[in-house]
Amino acid sequence: MRSCACLVLSVLCCGCAAPVEDGAPLAVTYLANEGFLLESGGAMVLVDALFAGEEIEYCDVPGGALRAEMEAAEGRFADVDLVLDTHAHVDHFEPCSVAAHLRNNERALLVCPPQAAAAMQAECPGDGEIARRTRALALEPGQSIELVEDGIRLTALRLRHGRYLVPDEETGRQYDRHEKVENLAYLVELGRWRILHLGDAALSQNEDLLAELKLNERPLDLAFVPCHCRDPESLRLLAERIAPAQVVWMHLPAERPRKEALAAFLAQAWPGSTVFLEPLETRTLSAPGAPRM
Numbered sequence: 001m002r003s004c005a006c007l008v009l010s011v012l013c014c015g016c017a018a019p020v021e022d023g024a025p026l027a028v029t030y031l032a033n034e035g036f037l038l039e040s041g042g043a044m045v046l047v048d049a050l051f052a053g054e055e056i057e058y059c060d061v062p063g064g065a066l067r068a069e070m071e072a073a074e075g076r077f078a079d080v081d082l083v084l085d086t087h088a089h090v091d092h093f094e095p096c097s098v099a100a101h102l103r104n105n106e107r108a109l110l111v112c113p114p115q116a117a118a119a120m121q122a123e124c125p126g127d128g129e130i131a132r133r134t135r136a137l138a139l140e141p142g143q144s145i146e147l148v149e150d151g152i153r154l155t156a157l158r159l160r161h162g163r164y165l166v167p168d169e170e171t172g173r174q175y176d177r178h179e180k181v182e183n184l185a186y187l188v189e190l191g192r193w194r195i196l197h198l199g200d201a202a203l204s205q206n207e208d209l210l211a212e213l214k215l216n217e218r219p220l221d222l223a224f225v226p227c228h229c230r231d232p233e234s235l236r237l238l239a240e241r242i243a244p245a246q247v248v249w250m251h252l253p254a255e256r257p258r259k260e261a262l263a264a265f266l267a268q269a270w271p272g273s274t275v276f277l278e279p280l281e282t283r284t285l286s287a288p289g290a291p292r293m
């Protein structure tokens with residue numbers, strides 16, 4: 001894996017801009033579900049934000065105006081450097097929505113798992129320029145790879161997606177519908193900030209991989225964690241294997257009363273953590289290691 005990592009790193013470093021300003025604060029804007037915009041020192045990273053669908057009722061979805069602004073790469077989304085997609089599920093990723101942003105933002109690079117890249121090729125074919133700026137990272141569970149783009153250091157880590165047990169139509173036996181989903185977590189380094197987005201990884205199902213990846217060996221300022229990781233075992237692994245200074249909970253229900261009730265529970269489960277209740281809320285961290293946003 002080391003030789004592969006070095007090859008990709010050398011490709012992405014060509015023409016890199018100046019390093020991200022080290023002393024800048026970190027601004028985090030919630031967009032929908034697990035979608036966030038990260039900004040620091042002139043660098044901008046968009047994660048899991050370009051999706052939509054009227055059939056999605058279980059989580060926040062980017063509204064029409066917000067989605068149009070992201071796809072057009074206008075306003076606050078005009079200078080995005082990196083577009084990251086953790087996996088190809090409809091509540092995280094919509095191929096033509098991602099393609100629209102890349103078409104309108106010639107500076108942006110897309111990093112995603114191969115399943116997402118294949119979906120883009122199938123649904124939005126024929127755009128060679130977008131393909132040139134797409135990095136589809138084929139990793140096995142537990143593998144990781146480092147990339148550098150425009151002064152942003154990015155580590156992609158393959159973690160198991162949370163299980164979704166359903167009965168087989170023929171045998172009636174339970175099987176994991178998500179077993180083959182390629183879920184990439186991303187460790188983003190913006191200047192002095194180290195930020196981890198887990199995608200839909202279930203911590204309790206990744207203890208062996210978390211031990212191998214050794215995320216807790218360097219200080220981590222912020223971790224975006226799906227709310228299904230609120231059981232005691234997941235909270236233990238979050239504290240021991242990841243050890244973030246700050247947690248943002250994500251993948252919450254869309255209904256405001258349910259969201260507020262869950263936010264109250266999560267605040268007790270991980271004191272000082274943050275839950276965003278409305279799209280376009282922004283919180284700012286001024287110094288690495290700060291316990292609250």
